Amino acid sequence: MANEKKIDQVILGLLSHTDMTGYEIKKRMDTTLSYFWSGSYGSIYPALKTMEANGLVTSHSYSQNGRDKISYSITQSGRDTLSDWLKRPATRDELHYETLLKLFFAGEGSPSQALAHIAAFQARTEEGLPYLTRSVESLRAIQDNPAHMYYMLTAMFGEKIYNAYLEWCEEATSMIQEYEKKTQNSD
């Protein structure tokens, strides 16, 4: 009955803001949503087809700059579906930190490997943080629209945990380096 497929809800949510093509939806996931959601073309395009067949979205094809595009709009039925989903409590948050997993078992490897995993994680985080900081700043300025407040809140979440990541990276790195110094082990 109730549509629980998450990818559908994400797409409906994005379309509730503005019309988009499948390609744009993917891009949006890779930027605005990247710190709390992800999805591939292989899930987006089929989901759009299915939802159109079910009357949750409509499409119209057009050409822009010589490129063929298919833009999707949310229907009232789609809005109702999204609204129903928003009413229900979140079932759970699915977090799979491969980095943490490798660190947890790092006793089977070497300290330098552990340091490398942390450094890679740190680099990725540092790369993503400026985008979040900019988002928070620009959204703080425009308080016209309730939706903008919610965007800001999620961006604030991202900014906060990214900063927590970076703090942790520094602490963890120096603890492992201390340990290396004490044991004088090479690998």
Next chain:
Amino acid sequence: MANEKKIDQVILGLLSHTDMTGYEIKKRMDTTLSYFWSGSYGSIYPALKTMEANGLVTSHSYSQNGRDKISYSITQSGRDTLSDWLKRPATRDELHYETLLKLFFAGEGSPSQALAHIAAFQARTEEGLPYLTRSVESLRAIQDNPAHMYYMLTAMFGEKIYNAYLEWCEEATSMIQEYEKKTQNSD
């Protein structure tokens, strides 16, 4: 060639510390690893069977308190597989925060719904935090073993981000409440 199936690596990692039954592996995931990994019986038991067939683990059945158990041990081949995996960089961390998703689209719902999602997230976080704090404290005391340092580092990670979650929950809650006051909207 190289075994990339994550559930296999998690199990090998746990077995690298000590022998365990499938049931114990599941329990461990739900406690020690819960803030960065999860898995179900439906993935654990079949993985154990397959890995036994491939010589990565061995099993022995016994009875304890009248209960039949199957305990698994990691083999040298299993350790090699784990070690190979630890050498390779983490491909990516998969984070799916359903809570954030519902908040991002909360403009299509009501402020009270948004507050409810945050409150539920806060409650779950508050429930899990004491376990992490205790883990960090007890692991800080025993610095005998490199493996313990890595456990502590992951627990520290959990503690840090859980505290960041809670800070954010308070900020987000009061911002939404401010907004509600300004607009005097009921839902």
Next chain:
DNA sequence: TGGCTCATGTAATCTGTTACATGATTCT
């Protein structure tokens, strides 16, 4: 006695990724 936890397991299903294919346009 009834309900919960311990303990193992399977089948159906879901959901999604990866890798590929296609072809046009824009950038260098």
Next chain:
DNA sequence: AGAATCATGTAACAGATTACATGAGCCA
């Protein structure tokens, strides 16, 4: 000219969850 990006899409596969089944022991 060649590489990268825009843009859509599919097929094969991977990986995991859910729901169920079974049965024993423990607690109130």
